[in-house]
Amino acid sequence: MAEIDNISIDQDEKLPRNFIQQQIVDDLAEGKNGGRVHTRFPPEPNGYLHIGHAKSICLNFGTAKKFGGLTNLRFDDTNPTKEDTEYVDSIMEDVRWLGFDWDDRLFYASDYFDKLYEFAVTLIKEGKAYVDFQPQETISEQKGVPTRPGTDSPYRTTSPEENLELFAKMKSGFFNEGDCVLRAKIDMSSPNMHMRDPLMYRILKQPHHRTDDKWCIYPMYDYAHGQCDYWEGITHSICTLEFEVHRPLYDWFVDQLRDSDYRPRQIEFSRLNISYTVMSKRRLLQLVKENYVKGWDDPRMPTICGLRRRGYTPESMRAFSDMVGITKVDGVTDVAVLEYCIREDLNKRAQRVMGVLDPIKVIVTNYPEGQVEEIDAVNNPEDESMGKRKVPFSRELYIEQEDFMENPTNKFYRLSPGREVRLRYSYFIKCTDVVKNEQGKIVELHCTYDPETKGGNSPDGRKVKATLHWVAVAQAVKAEVRLYDRLFTDPDPAGHKDKDLLEFLNPDSLKVLTECYVEPFVKSAKPLSNFQFERLGYFNIDPDSTPDQMVFNRTVSLKDGYKK
């Protein structure tokens, strides 16, 4: 583990400084916050984390580490109507899986409910907050529109003494949901809508997943976040671009609270978008709820649990996060970059194995019936230390239907009648007969092998143009293989104002093959193990897999240089 950390630090050193790191360098140079760097990852536990969160996790933990600082995990659980411990657990699992550790610094916004209440009381006493009994629509109307100033609430002039009493009644449950709210008294004519007397508390008579029914008033995000940062000693509060206009409010609350030079600073960066998928919790939830996918961990989902099930490694996701960079530019990253990252990682590490997805039987007519040879095969040509294994070879084999063409085109140089190819690690074979059924469909190929070519080379220096993967029929493990394609047919499915993203759902995003054959070696592997099926791609064992019925996911295909 230590070794992996060192490697990632070394790589990090080579990366150019992003604008956030630059700002931290500047802050440090100015001697801010006693030279401390402390970040936090603050998800709301109302859904599963996706790869955009992974970028934020890498950014927050990575940035702090780079400057010798710390990172907290904090659940932003100020809305009991949406949150649940199910999400808390999955989020912790995902952060750990990505390779990050918050040590003992696990916090919840709900940890601060008492302090937030006390602070609200202070603001009321200072005449900076008031209880407003107007209906929601009226408050909204009074806020006006961005181009026109708002108007004051009639409750804005209530005395602090009376507000104190009213707020206490709010807390005690005297009022019903919607009767009133607590608002900060700031500036109803501010060009920034968030400064027009924002709501601090609303009444929600709902149990909270941690505080149960202790509270019936809950703080709003804007009222809670900066204060939580402050109390935790956060120095750099990194969030996404949509919070940019919240920053003056963030600063306003913190300024009311702080009593020293220390102040947390909000910095915004652009959220991650990846082509051919969507990245908002709302839309992902819709895909799950309406059964367009099989769950949050469906391997087609851009969720961390989905990508994990698909066969993505933490290393590949961290590499991806580094590669896309941090800016304030709103763009769409090509999914090919993600695919590059997992291929690069798995190329170095994945156990090679042979598997036939779309089989056609080959009879090696001059090979003795009943004979089985154990052929030596290299486990990973990129890593000699991974050693070798034995693969059974016999008279009846499966090869890929795609690897045979009765009337080959110019560029096709695999098996065809009369042509000789190599079976990987074993022998040269030559196709002598094509056996068809009554409908004219090819059902079997008859080949001869050259015993002199054992291991895959001919003593006479004869060359072949292709090497095929294969599996011996008798020893083959029959398996199900799930092939995934992009979820949407449009590079930016959520980017069309006039069209619903469901119009772009890819009907072929999942293809299940049930008649696949894999060499027996895979039987010994654990769930989620990554393999390369030679010439095809990277595959892993799905959690649905059982010893009797193995199930593989295709993580990603190999790059294919073959052009028809």
Added chain:
RNA sequence: UGACCCGUGGUGUAAUUGGCAACACGUCUGGUUUUGGUCCAGAAGAGUUCAAGUUCGAGCCUUGACGGGUCAACCA
């Protein structure tokens, strides 16, 4: 018609702070190869949204346009 933010090859980022626009992905050649993978060598592709200004010199500073985004939830 307000405030704030953002515009650099197809895509994502860089440009040591004002000095020959670089890297990665992708694409295309060629070589090696017992994976049409990997690896190696190479190529094409932007003159930095536009315009003016400051300057010996601007992707970077200034001003103004244009284009895109965010903000008017008792969500975060």
